[in-house]
Amino acid sequence: GAAPGAPDGPGALPPVRDWPATDLPGTDFDPVLSELMREGPVTRIRLPHGSGWAWLVTRHADVRAVTNDPRFSRRAVLEQDVTRLAPHFIPVPGAIGFEDPPGHTRLRRVVAPAFTAPGVERLRGRAQEMLDDLVNAVLREGPPADLTAAVLAPFPLAVVSELMGVPPADRPRMHHWTELILSSAHGAERSARARQEMCDHFTALLRRRIAGGSPAGGGQGPGSRAGNGGSAADGSVTGLLAAGVADGQLTEAEAAGLALLLQIGGEAVTNNSGNILYLLLTRPDLWERLREEPESRPSAVEELLRYIPHRNAVGLSRIALEDVTVAGARIRAGEPVYVSYLAANRDPEVFPDPGRIDPGRSPNPHVAFGHGPHYCVGALLARMESELLLDAWLDRFPGLRFAVPTGQLRWRPGALIRGPESLPVTW
Ligand code: HEM
Numbered sequence: 001g002a003a004p005g006a007p008d009g010p011g012a013l014p015p016v017r018d019w020p021a022t023d024l025p026g027t028d029f030d031p032v033l034s035e036l037m038r039e040g041p042v043t044r045i046r047l048p049h050g051s052g053w054a055w056l057v058t059r060h061a062d063v064r065a066v067t068n069d070p071r072f073s074r075r076a077v078l079e080q081d082v083t084r085l086a087p088h089f090i091p092v093p094g095a096i097g098f099e100d101p102p103g104h105t106r107l108r109r110v111v112a113p114a115f116t117a118p119g120v121e122r123l124r125g126r127a128q129e130m131l132d133d134l135v136n137a138v139l140r141e142g143p144p145a146d147l148t149a150a151v152l153a154p155f156p157l158a159v160v161s162e163l164m165g166v167p168p169a170d171r172p173r174m175h176h177w178t179e180l181i182l183s184s185a186h187g188a189e190r191s192a193r194a195r196q197e198m199c200d201h202f203t204a205l206l207r208r209r210i211a212g213g214s215p216a217g218g219g220q221g222p223g224s225r226a227g228n229g230g231s232a233a234d235g236s237v238t239g240l241l242a243a244g245v246a247d248g249q250l251t252e253a254e255a256a257g258l259a260l261l262l263q264i265g266g267e268a269v270t271n272n273s274g275n276i277l278y279l280l281l282t283r284p285d286l287w288e289r290l291r292e293e294p295e296s297r298p299s300a301v302e303e304l305l306r307y308i309p310h311r312n313a314v315g316l317s318r319i320a321l322e323d324v325t326v327a328g329a330r331i332r333a334g335e336p337v338y339v340s341y342l343a344a345n346r347d348p349e350v351f352p353d354p355g356r357i358d359p360g361r362s363p364n365p366h367v368a369f370g371h372g373p374h375y376c377v378g379a380l381l382a383r384m385e386s387e388l389l390l391d392a393w394l395d396r397f398p399g400l401r402f403a404v405p406t407g408q409l410r411w412r413p414g415a416l417i418r419g420p421e422s423l424p425v426t427w
Pocket of ligand 1: 261262264266267273310368369379381
């Protein structure tokens, strides 16, 4: 609906709202997004970078329809300077976020086996071991500790590296590049250089694998356990990519670009699980309930994924390839459209009392991992890691609490993905 008195006939466009997307504390839901949701199912926004305006779709049903509709293209986004949150894009060849089917399908199919339930479950035991090592070290040191630095940063990095087949010696560099690529603080040029360096590194690793050698350092990746000399067929992501290049399913440049994106994506759990821990420590009832009812933890993880505002503002837009009507709004060919998964996760039609954390919520068809062809590749991996981390806090740190008043906690400034900079705790 338009404002009272405004023309409301067909063709009347909603006003363009500025969305400055400033830093927000804790897990606060963005008040601007709340207003946009109240204003209508489809509104128009202007973000800090790029030019012009874009449509914003917020209702659960509409978000699912748009993200599953081939009339909206990701590829076309690269041809426009769409209004956006990030100062720079990070597309490389193989950047599946900017691909449409069938090219998108072809690229994802190559790595899919590593991210299926059996692929991820194969890694659970090793992930548990790596987490135990980190937690044991924290307990040995004694309180206080920063659980972001000690566990939440190194654990997802180690797990995704293991899945990728990235040798342990390369992991600190991978982490450094990821930070530079995902942050705008060092400038677009430094980000672009980090992207190139990481790409070159993966290219070299893939070439060694195609040649049948083990990954650099030969170490403890899945390759060594497969006992096949680290050939392309060891089930690791770089193994799958090397096999795909050798078979001509994708180019070497596409494979390196895809590896880069997966490695970067792997670190998303650091921030998300940082927010989970923050919520647990600020809600004693929730902590107690999950401590006493371990069987309710998997559904609690889903509810926390729904509730947590994972990102700031909105991510990548889509461009209408033809005129499309969404919830009564006439979107014209060439116009950019954003969906908000965060808003869809608070749609009261689907989630009664959406602002409440209900660990037993059922059904819980949240879209925290997206929807449609671009659905998060790492969703099952992220779930597995989130569950292991939740168990670690609840079962291994009795009496866990913040070591500073919560008002002193610091949140990542200027971040695309929201999360605590550090979590100083004691027990
Ligand atoms: C895409 C959420 C963890 C890799 C996405 C999308 C969302 C998302 C909302 C975008 C859907 C769209 O473009 O419409 C999350 C959350 C995570 C998480 C909340 C943690 C709790 C991971 C992990 C990995 C990963 C662990 C890698 C191992 C990716 C990739 C894409 C993606 C590569 C692009 C997929 C495509 O465009 O086809 N994720 N993710 N994510 N995610 Fe995740």
